[in-house]
Amino acid sequence: MGKHNLTVLNEFILTGITDRPELQAPLFGLFLIIYMISVVGNLGIIILTKTDSRLQTPMYFFLRYLAITDLGYSTTVGPKMLVNFFVHENIISYYFCALQLAIFILFINSELFILSAMSYDRYVAICNPLLYTVIMSQRTCWVLVAIPYLYSTFVSLLLTIKIFSLSFCGYNVIRHFYCDTLPLLSLLCSNTLEIKLIILILAAFDLISSFPIVLVSYLLILAAILKMKSAEGRRKAFSTCGSHLTVVVVFYGTLSFMYMQPNSSSFFDTDKLASIFYTLVIPMLNPLIYSLRNKDVKYALHRTLEQLCNIFT
Template identity: 80%
Template sequence: MDKHNLTVLNEFILMGLTDCHKLQVPLFGLFLIIYMISVAGNLGIIILTKTDSRLRTPMYFFLRHLAITDLSYSTAVGPKMLVNFVVDENKISYYFCVTQLAFFIMFITSELFIVSAMSYDRYVAICNPLFYTVVMSQRTRWVLMVILYLYSTFVSLLVTIKIFNLSFCGNNVITHFYGDTLALLSLVCSNTYEMELIIFILAAFNFISSLLIVLVSYLLVLIAILRMNSAEGRHKAFSTCGSHLTVVVLFYGTLIFMYMQPKSSHSSDTDKVASIFYTLVIPMLNPLIYSLRNKDVKYALHRTLGQLCSVFSQSSLYHSHKSHYGL
């Protein structure tokens, strides 16, 4: 990073969601609740899928990594946004902004391909059930995840380093609640055509390739389901895909609304609302969707809570016996 950036620009000012002071406290309370539910839900999914023997199938392996990415990119943005609701000036240091952007790009890119990997997993489970454990073996799953994370890290570092190697002007006000790429590029003095082209190509490739995997997988799943003779079999197949389809519609629907609408229709406020939805609301909804609609997850949760209650009751009984006998 050049000396101009280091000596002249040490921090940015975030405009935040709103400049209305009356809304700061209510919005802080609302988004604090959303973020806490997101953290609790995603941590719960991570712990359950790691500890419960019934949830060690390929589907729950990908669900665990979906929860990790949800928790990671919401944490990259959420806590700083919450702090900015209660401080007088919404400042973010130069290096914190670099770190925030790098982590956000890495995990949002990872999420795109994890969602598509989950679609492929559903395709194999329904269309090739006899070969499911062979095709989606533990080694295959880990190879997929390693490639996915390495690629996401490459995209993140490429975009972040190139943006922060550009020369920023005197204006350091970001018209967003986090260091978004397009908001940062609007502060750059030099020509941004090359950088905008790189971002467009990467975003288009990531979005189209991952969405194509999702669409092809579910098209083949739909064909396989319609060919089933048993109504019970069709219902079971649809139910195994229901939670993931809900996640797909929410995630890709928000991204399509955000990036595919005409440039003339874009406004700062609608972009902020859409950003809130996919940075905080979707990470909160995903674990709720999977826990409320999935019998295996609900059973694992009840069993874990039952075991915890049993441990606490035994502990309290032990301490009561000790106090009774004066030990």
């Protein structure tokens, strides 16, 4: 490969979700609806948990930052993906591709740890209710959110700088609908052993430091619920954890499906399906799950709508 082929690359072409013309319009309509529901739902959660006095608890504090995270990575990917349905070649500049990758890694990595913090919060609420306000103080909540964001920023910058400091070949077509790590690695001409090792170590650390917290928290919660003598108490406890447990199962299940599949020629097609789910569908589902299953959120929404109606009438 000539040296000039390693240095002239200034932009990438995203292949998008499909190249079949008859599917462009229906898929655009579908994903536009999904993205708009995601934006409205997550913005609604953010506003409600910030303004409603009854939602000023640690649980809704973490829910607000989960919504911010969902909104962050879905917006990083969604608008650019929707553009792909209308252009012949969806071109993304070299530096915007790097920026998209960095922001996406920041938010998707943060979600792992925010879900862990929410699991710990539910454990304290059910297993140590008398000490809940002491253990889950405002300072503790901020630490449990700030540390994941700082760590995820470090991971994001490390991986992005490492990838984009390597040499790309002349071929600049990314077989994906956004700049993701694995499709970009396939375009590199440099030795990728080091960056792949870094990704593996970071992924293992993320999993080891987040998933056990979720698992142990819910095992202790289950043990505490089973010891409850009151059926009403068990019902309330399950109701308290149900929404978050559903979100955890969907999120970890999707990531496991994506990263544990075999390396084959059909990988990128399967990867696109999984990516669509966790970049667009999950950010739409999370606010729906919490709003439909949570009475406090529904009441807060009802009160807010009543206040808005009173203002405009």
